Amino acid sequence: MLDAESLRVRWANQSCLQIWDIDSQMELCERPLDPGMAETLRQAVTRLQADRLGNDISPTQPRTMFTDHPSRTAGLSVSVFPMEDGKQALLVEVLHAGQDAGSDRVHGATALQLTPAMISLYDADHELIYCNPAARETLPDRCTNLRQRLVSETDMGTILDALDSSDSYDVELEVNTVDGARWHQMNFRRSVIAPGGHSSMLVSAQDATEARRARQLAHELAFTDSLTGLPNRAALGLYLEELLDAEGSDRPEFSLLFLDLDRFKIINDSMGHAIGDQLLMEVAQRLKNTVGGNGLVCRLGGDEFVLIINRFTATAKLARVAEGILHVMAEPVVLNGQKLRTLPSIGISRHPADGEHASELIEHADEAMYLAKSRQSGYCFFDSKMTARLNEKVKDRLGLENDLVFAVQNNEFELYYQPKICSRTLAISGVEALIRWNHPTRGQVAPDNFISIAEETGQILELGNWVLDAAMKQQRQWQDAGLIVPVSINISARQFYADDLLLNVSECLLRNGCDPARIELELTESMLLGDAEAVHQTLHQLSSMGIKLALDDFGTGFSNLAYLQKYPLDILKIDRAFLADQTRSMLMGTILEMGKVLGLCVVAEGVETAAQVDWLIGRGCDQMQGYYFSRPLPAADATRYLVEKLADGHLDEKAA
Ligand code: C2E
Ligand code: MG
Ligand code: MG
Secondary structure, eight states, rough: OTTTTTTOOOOOOHHHHHHHTOHHHHHHHSSSOOHHHHHOOOOOOOOHHHHHOOOOOEEEEOOOOOTSOEEEEEEEEEEEEEESSOOEEEEEEEESOBBBHHHHHHHHHHHHHHHEEEEEEETTEEEHHHHHHHHHHHTTTOOBBBBHSSSSHHHHHHHHHHHHHOOOEEEEEEEETEEEEEEEEEEEEEEEEETTTEEEEEEEEEOHHHHHHHHHHHHHHBBBOOOOBBBBBBHHHHHHHHHHHTTTOOOOOOOEEEEEETTTHHHHHHHHHHHHHHHHHHHHHHHHHHHHGGGEEEEEETTEEEEEEEEEHHHHHHHHHHHHHHHHHHSOETTTTTOOOEEEEEEEEETTTTTSSSSHHHHHHHHHHHHHOSSSSSEEOOTTTTTHHHHHHHHHHHHHHHHHHHHHTTHHHEEEEEEEEEEOOOOOEEEEEEEEETTTTTTTEEGGGGGGHHHSSTHHHHHHHHHHHHHHHHHHHHHTTTOOOOEEOOOOHHHHHHHHHHHHHHHHHHHTTTOOGGGGEEEEEEGSSHHHHHHHHHHHHHHHHEEEEEEETTTSOOOOOHHHSOOOOOOOEEEHHHHHGGGGGHHHHHHHHHHHHTTEEEEEOOSSHHHHHHHHHHHTTTTEEEETTOEEEHHHHHHHHHHHHHHTTTTTTHHH
């Protein structure tokens, strides 16, 4: 029997003393009830008052009468009686008292003491009622409310919302601890304090900071390009997904720029991957600086980058962005004492105009990039007609690739010859051999359309040897006919780096009985980028055979005048782009002067007008080549041309 208000025991029968293991009535009356038990009883009284029932039965479960006291499995029947002093008494009958539940309790308590899991109990106001030692260890001073424990102010609301719809909620949250903010993997569970029936919240937690860091690291590794530190292809996918998902009703405008570095492969192959890597890192940094906070820069792999430009798709603005990138990338990178430059080609697609899905936008920008490669501007916007054109192009390329396999055997190649004119005497100072492919169904195919394919497939080696042989044979034939004219032969990068170049050249000279002094080899700047020692050796050996060496297309590559000094070159051919572009005539003048200072024979390519001829002669250019004098001619026509010029006394006596 208890006082309903104070919940102090007034009286107990003998069985009760036995059940709870208490020696005397006195002791029973002096001890305060376990809070859980007190709560159970208070709940029972509330229910009794509400339901006006005679007694209230609480279920059979482990119960403790007093704190730190052995527990018993028992059911309770509670009823209320008025007492003489006007107060109320509770009659608590212990029902079905089972065997000693003590060992369970003790084990449970021990487990709670020892477990590394942090277990805490909060009341309905989120005040801490209990926490085990593990939880206490991390609890900051005076942090007794769950709200204070959570770092983010919104977390409490989230937890309560979750518990409204479910009994249990698992979540990783940032919490305040004695070691500062840490991440805990937490489980929140609504519970009723067992003996008292109070609503409460049981929280079990485990420190997840390290695991989270490991996960973050794994995530970073999976979504970061290890070389440049930029987001990778997977990260781009996620970013686009988020961008597209977040759109809701108002479709966000953004643009996707697909970049591919021109000639990067050549640099990588000739200078080694370490230099290639450094170049890529520099490119990544420049792109990041250009885009700044306006979007995202990713590396898809190799020399491909994607930029997302947020919020705008206006053509003029994007063109300015693309031009800005090209401008920034035009500044050479100095690596290993060499100035390198690799300009990107940029394809641009826009959301939503050019595609709804990430894959579509990337594909379309890629297609536009492909076309940008053949544009002077260096960039190109996607338009829907492009895909069809491109499919044609790809099919075309595949077709050419297949046909190339048999073209040498089938004798489908032919050399044309274009004369070079001496500026001083206007006599012919030489001819350049230029390959043509007489394709059985396509007609004549120009070298720009198949040399790069042959380079990639490796067929250039066979083809290059055929050219060497055919050109030298022709030189010898002309010489035998009294037409003594030097022939220049274009060499491709792959041919230049092949181990047997020297052997092939010398065998070819021998086989055709050619005078090496009448043979010129035309090389391009990108070939000279490789291992300086090896390049130097090859050039030196060719040169000491008596062959003349020309640097072709000067001005389109790195325009590094250092090569001119470093290597045994004889001739400098300035690319026709310089003549065609009036604005660069100043530069052309400078190159001409430089070439002369270095003792090189300077040749201007692409001479098309009389005005250009006058200008070049005025500047002291040594030789000229271009449509103004003659287009490249088939061997028979070239022979006729040479005969005519010889008759006019216009075969350069020096060449002869
Ligand atoms: P290249 O060695 O710079 O040859 C000059 C190119 O400019 C030739 O184009 C020639 O027809 C063209 N050209 C000459 N004068 C003029 C002019 O006044 N105006 C214009 N617009 N163009 C002019 P082609 O024959 O189409 O050859 C293109 C490129 O293909 C060559 O450039 C060379 O790099 C490569 N090539 C040609 N034949 C061979 C070859 O046998 N082997 C290798 N590896 N490459 C070759
Ligand atoms: Mg050439
Ligand atoms: Mg050229």
